[in-house]
Amino acid sequence: MGLDDSCNTGLVLGLGLSPTPNNYNHAIKKSSSTVDHRFIRLDPSLTLSLSGESYKIKTGAGAGDQICRQTSSHSGISSFSSGRVKREREISGGDGEEEAEETTERVVCSRVSDDHDDEEGVSARKKLRLTKQQSALLEDNFKLHSTLNPKQKQALARQLNLRPRQVEVWFQNRRARTKLKQTEVDCEFLKKCCETLTDENRRLQKELQDLKALKLSQPFYMHMPAATLTMCPSCERLGGGGAGGDTAAVDEETAKGAFSIVTKPRFYNPFTNPSAAC
DNA sequence: CGATGGATCGACTTTACTTCA
DNA sequence: AATGAAGTAAAGTCGATCCAT
Structure with a gap:
């Protein structure tokens, strides 16, 4: 997907309708024909998992004692x-x-x-x-x-x-904590995605405004053949245009107007395609 | 093949206990 | 030292699902 390992933090990110690996062993322990959908969900969502999750038990007592030392009552x-x-x-x-x-x-x-x-x-x-x-x-x-x-x-x-029930409860709660923790990680990651995209959007909006202003202030561009415009080959940025905008951000109106510069339609991916670096 | 009951799960809640200001 | 709010984890409850009968 290109979003994987984006932050080099050991997180594995998936997007789309992929089976969630939670409790996969449980899901597949059942007959292969009837996989328990409770454990393999096909969610149209962003999934993120820690490659080596470790959960720290905060409290605990009796490191050296017996497993159970029954006392008073x-x-x-x-x-x-x-x-x-x-x-x-x-x-x-x-x-x-x-x-x-x-x-x-x-x-x-x-x-x-x-x-x-x-x-x-x-x-x-x-x-x-x-x-x-x-x-x-x-x-x-x-x-x-x-x-x-x-x-x-x-x-x-x-x-x-x-008691077996206690073991069972512990595992249930432990799974719940894992999931909660994972949700928090996902949430943080999505927040960062949102911030990045917001910034990028702001930048592109500004770029668009600049280009529109440029178009109004320099009408002679209208008559200039497209071939005479110099462009950066890597990022398709106008070579001598003052505002220095990314023409991929130019909206339809602008694109079919003054600069008949053909731009590749791009989907901006903040992680694999950091246009800000250009 | 559908009904039934037991086992297990996740989700949510309650409650006992701990920590900290 | 006492206390109350907030946090944590064990346990309770409920509904959904699977599976054997």
Whole structure:
């Protein structure tokens, strides 16, 4: 398309009705004849993707601890201070924090309680905070495949000491975050495109005005044979015309008027055809 | 072949928790 | 130190879709 890799940032840009590669593995895991259209969409839109996306998990605790260290109880939420949790996270953020960590209870911990998960907690919805280890492992798995089949989910849940549902939710939210992030990147890129095109449009409008003014002030050009006009061969710019405009920008009215200079119809592409450089 | 139910997804929302001024 | 607003992420809900029965 010519828009690809425009900014050399590792972004891959596509435009048109191309399949979005999101969850492609999931889409193609189904029978080849019935590709799930939820994952391969044909959108008439600009698509942009990071070649090596990395998502930074901001928080996390318990780098050195076990995947799940069940502590006090389900009811612990209201009994701890936020300062304590904060400290714990800070401590566990770096390396070699095992010692300090040992002294700190894991305030909120995921646990496997497949059978009677909701019985004790009643309606009090408690918030799981994944440990750093859990997050890292989930992240690694996500890099391998952004969706999980039931077996993978089970295995991962077992490995992480979480419920399969929790693994599933994590992957769902993770995909959502990826998509959101991608949308933001797309948005920024389109904003830049818009700005570039606006600038170019402004420049061309000015050029057009200059040419019109030139046409009015120098009517003798009307009688000059086109062949006598000198032009820059590369950009078709008039060699001795004062305003120095790009004649490709000349509108129909002007084109069929004074300067019978044949110009190639061009579609301006701000990335592959930076006319400003001419 | 159509109906049905379960599984899974994305989209959107709610809520528990954290961070920061 | 306490507090409230804003941000973040886990979890809930809902509708759509696929697939086996």
